Structures are given as structure tokens and as C-alpha cells.
Amino acid sequence: MHKILGLVLAGLLAGTAHAAPPHYKVAASFDPAGKLDADVTVTLTEALPEKAFLLSRRFVLQPMKLPKGVTVTSENAESPVEELTKYIFHFARPTAKPVDLNFRYSGPIQTKYDSGAPALRPEGYELFIDHMWFPVGADIQTRFTVDAEIEGLEPDLVVVAQGDVTRTKTGVKIHRDFIDIDLPMVAMRGLKRAEAHGVEFFSRDLTSRLAGFHVKNADTSARYFETLFGPLPHTVRMAMVWRAKGLGYARTAYTVLSEGGRSAPDIPEIGPARYVAHEIAHAWWMLASPLTDDFWLVESAAEYMSMRYVEAQFGAVELQKNIDAKVTGSKDAGPVMGHGRPNRVQLYGKGPLILWDLDKRIGRPAMDKLMITMAREPAHTTPIFLKHLTEIGGADAAKWFDTAMHS
Template sequence: MIRLLAALLLALTPFAAHAADTIHYDVRATIGADGMLDADVRITLPEAAAGTGKAFLLGRRFVLVPGDFGGDVRVETVAAETPVAALNRITLSYPAGKRTLRFRYRGPLAPAETDGVAPIRPEGVELFIDHMWLPFGADIQTMFDVDARIDGLAKDLIVVAQGEVRRTSTGVIIHRPQLDVDLPLVAMRGLHKAAGPGVEYYATDLTTPVSQLYQRHALAASAYLAKWFDPLPDPIRMVAVSRARRLGYSRTGYTVVNDSGRPEGPLVEAGTARHVAHEFAHAWWRSASPLTDDFWLVESTAEYVAIRYIDATMGPDTARQLLDAKRAEAAKAGPVMGHGRPNRVQLYQKGPLLLFDLEQRIGRDRMDTLLLEVSRTTPNTTKQFLDLLTRIAGKDAASAFDAALHAG
């Protein structure tokens, strides 16, 4: 089930403060010794966001306690298989106005299929949106701030999450004023911390070859991106975990990477450095919908920025090798736009190459200005991006790039 949402590397407006019109989650949850989750989640929808109805997705393995939504709320629950399998789509209809919705439910925290990223493992717990353990907005883009108390975490687990994190004797209290669509956390035994400008890095072993690469490039990529874009007010928290699947993902000011303890494959350092810079780049602009063809704005731009980081720190020859490795697959990838969500080759191979072609057309200075504006204005649609491109580089450049996105 992880395959689609793992690519949801949300690049949101960094560290947005709580406001009266912000959706707020109040989460009380307990993870039992048997792996069962008992949750009580109150979602406060301000009038501007509530409308007269809201739909949520929750893993089908959870059983809701009926009757908590209020007597004037009509509830419709149907099975859903998108964006991942085994979900319930819960649609709530009610009179207009500010609304607090209460979800109480119980079920196994681990989905039947975890695709190599089990939420509960011998070394601890890893939770994020792919596990569908909270009622997330059905658009997968509902942004919220959160106060959470999660119990059932052993005393020796080190918790890494967004916002203010405070351990209790039985769990963790999280206060996160930043907006995000997720409540991710890692709670693992034996995590150690290494801190530097713009970054907090956590790993069970800070000395492994891969961990050393992560630390070095976390510091360097953070500095590179802060110089190009506006500096972030708080450090990015980065945690390395070891698991079967080498999956990395980002949320607001938070990145998780995989450390098997051994370098693998060709261009080991370049690949690791590119991965870190790609994940960090997501901190600077908002997510386009992961369910539409606009999603290239999230992933292709982050990959372009990551290879620019390689060019700046490891030289143009290394950057060229990474780009050349993309060309064979990109040549037969088909159009990026015009058919719904792009596939991985279109997002990570063809899309970045098109952006480098655009750089060749308009020049690096104007490309840098364009992406600085992207980081500040966070376009969520291709049209908004093309409008920025038209303003910075002219109508012809925008038309040519639009045609390239739609070309086979």
C-alpha cells in the first residue's frame, strides 16, 4: 500500500503559524502491547474550511465508535481503494458553521500489507501518512496543526517528530504549530543526535559510512538551499532508520532516510548527496496535488535542485553522470502532463531533464530567479508555474516548456 503515498513528499509553506482559520487536530492515542491502536481524534474545522461537509480517509482495519459526530451530522461510509488499498472513505454532512468532529476508533496499527515499512518493529515505531492511522482529508492535502499525546511508547525509545516534542513516562506529547497533512514520527531505541547549522540528525550509529555521508550532506545541502532560497526559521530534523525498504520521505521540516549501514551501487556519495538535497528541497515549496499531473511541480523541481547541489559541491562532471543516467528511461517515458499523475520515470527522470533544458533556454540566472519565486509563492498548478515563467522569461519560453511537458 505504501507505493503511492511514499512519493507524497510534501513541500509545504514552512513553519506556518496557527491561525483562527487553521484546521486543528487534537490526537489522543495509545499503542497497546498487542499492537492495537486506541485513538480519540478531535478535528476542529473553522467555518471557512468546514463548509457543509468533509470527507476523510481512514484505514479499513479500524472500527469506529458510532455516534460521536453529533446528532445533526449525516455519515456515509464507503470502501475505498485509492490512493491506497483497504480504506474507508467517511463523508460527513452537516449545517454550515465551525465544526468539531470526533473520531474514536480501535484496530491493529499495522496494515495487513506494509511493503517493507512496518509501523511497529523490534527497534521501535515509525508512523506516517502511508499507514493511514489517522483520519486524513480525502484530498490528501488537508493541512492542519496538531496537539497530540501518544501513549504506549517504551521509556527507552527516542522520539523524533515535528514541532515541540516532550517525552512522558509512557509516551510523547507533541505540539506542532506548523501546518502539514501528516503527523509523522520515529520512536526508536538507541538513536543518537548530531546537530549543526540548519539540521538535527539522528541515527543509531553516527559512524557508519552511509550515516557519515548523510551528516556531511545534510549540513552542506541545508546551507546551499538556504543561500538560494529564504532561510528556514528552525532546523530540519532528519532521522536515519534501518529497514527492508530504502524509502525516504519529507514533511514540513522533517526528513526520514534509510541507512543499511553500507554504501551500495555506483556513484555512492553522489547518490546519497542527491537524495538528501532532494528531500531537503521539499521544505521550500507547497505540494501540488499528488493525484494529478501537476505533481511534477513537487518532485521534478526537487530533483532538479538536488542535481544543481551536486553540480555546486561535487562538480559538473558528477552532475552530468547523474543526468546521463536518466536519459535512456526518459526518452521512452511519454508525456509528463495530460494523463493524470505522472509515473516515477516521468517525475524523477524526464521532468528534471526538461527543467535543465529550460535552464539552457532561459539561462541559469533567470532559472534561479524562477525557482526562488516558486519557493516564495508556492504554485500548486502548472498554469501558476507557467505564469511565473512568463513573467520572468517571456511567453515563448513558457509556451515551449508547456509543449515539452505534453510531448511524448
């Protein structure tokens, strides 16, 4: 009896390990007035009893033709952003054979609430996961490959996206053979392109000081991180957009920054240097769940690496200013962990400071070994980090770190 269960379990584990990631086939049409028509087929190849997706409620979904043995229920959801529908698919006979789920829907590309980064602006489109314009795995951890054909883009829109990007007269084809949780795209008028080590950079003005500092520090920080982690897995496409909100974000091989009113003629280098180094560091630090405690392994880790770059490139005085600002800003931050996704101050202030203290505590060679070992892990969770920390820095250091993150 136990033997049989053991075999079944081994079979399941092997199946999981070798399952292809989900694949999205996206046919979308944008009209300049802001309406989206979409036909998205999600192919799943993992045997699951249930799988849920989120899509914004501003879209009207046509009745779905479901494969045999698959049923769907839906409910409203207000998290991680407002006005979502959660579609929960139930599989009567979970199978690792490919199952296609086809979503056809239409509605406004613009969200109802103000995100600070509208999907459609006079200069063009900026689309990312927050707009919930395609069915997003409800765990916000469903990484997929994608083939997308997007129609309705005027010829003067410059498209920045992941993977192989082919601009056509009326749209764009995107073929991405690497996995990510998002299908991000910038399609804007007036973007110009520059190249640096590991980076393709797009901006409406490549001659501004801000753009220059971004390109230069993307290049030097990429080279610095490569001495630790090895070659950048992909060239990073980086688009600097212009909107009031300073929000920036990184996906695999893709980053969006905002001029955000920062492009003054006398802007000092250190701000954009820190910022862009943080985004480049996400090439190795982006694998933890954004919905849980573990998200510090994305943001605090990238910010700690940015501090390392500041120290290496700008010296101890600049680093100390950075540390002082974080100490002041996070004095009432509360615990980083123990309450779900940490808040901003915990992620960007307190978390990186604790990592910096850990660095001093176990010493730079051990810290480097820890970060290099962790960066190679296919999934990033706190227990995996603590396991490596225990092995490399000792049980006391791991206990200290865990306590510091929880207090």
C-alpha cells in the same frame, strides 16, 4: 442583484482566506502487541458543504456523536492505498464557526498489505500517512496543526517527530503549530542524535560513512539552497531508519531516510549527497497535490534542485553522470503531465531533465528568479508556475515547457 452577489462572494473569499487551518487533537495509545486505540478530534473552521476523510478499514470506528446539522455517510475506498473507509461529512448549514468531528477507533497498528515500511518493527515504530492510522483529508491536501498525546511507548524508544516534542515516561506529547498533511513519527531504540546547520540528524550509528555523508551534505545543501530561497523555515529533523526498502520521504521540517542496504564501508559520497539534497529541497518544494499532474512541482522540482547542488558541490562531471543516467532511464517515460499523478520515472527522471533544459533555455539568472518566485507561492500548481515563467522567461519558453511536459 449583482452588487449583492458580489458582496456575498467577497465575504466568502475573505472568510476562506482568514479561516484557521484544521486542528487535530489526538489521544492515542499503543500497546506493544500492536494494538492502537485512538480518540481524534478534528476541528474545522472553514464553511464547507462537505468534507471527507480516509481511515484504514483495519480500524473499528465507534458510533460518532455528530454536532447538530452534521451527517455522515461512508463508503469503501482503495486509493491512494488499499482498504480504506471514506467518511463523508455533510454540513446542513456550512459555517466558519469551529465544528468538532470526533473519531474513536481501535485496531492493529500494522497494515494488512506489505508496505515495505511496517508501522511496528522489532526496533520500534515508523508511522506516516501511508499507514492511514489517523483520519486523513481525502484530498490528501488537508493541512492541519496538531496536539497529540501518545501513550504506550517504552522508555528506550527515541521519538523523532515535528514541532515541540516532549518525551514522558510512558509516551510523548507533540505540539505542532505549523501545518502539514501528515502526523509522522519515528520511535525507535538506539537512535543517536547529531546536529548540523538546519538539521537534527538521528541514526543508530553516527560513525558510518553513510550517516557522515548525510549529515555533511544536509548541512552544505541547506546552506546552498538558503542562498537562493532564504533561511530554512524550520530546522529539519531527519531520521535514518533501517529497513530493506530504500523509501525516503519529506514532510515539513521532517525527513525519513533508510539505510536500505546502502551503508557499505566504501560507499561513495555522491549517492547520499544527491539523496539528502533532494530531501532538504522539499523544505521549499512540497506544496503541490500528490494526486494530480501538479505533483512534479514536488518531486521534479526537488530533484532539479538536487542536480543544482551536485553541480555546485561536486562539479560538471558528476552532474553529467547524473544527467546521463536520467536520460537513459527516462527514454520511454511518456509525458510527465496529462494523465494525473506522474509515475516515478516521470517525476525523478524526465521532469527534472525538462527543468534542466528550461534552465539552459532561459538562462541561470531567469531560472533562479523563477524558482525563487515560485517557492514563495502559498500553493503550487502548474498554471501558477506557467504564469511566472511567462513573466520571467517569456511566452515562448512557457509554451515550450508546457509542450515538453505533455509529450
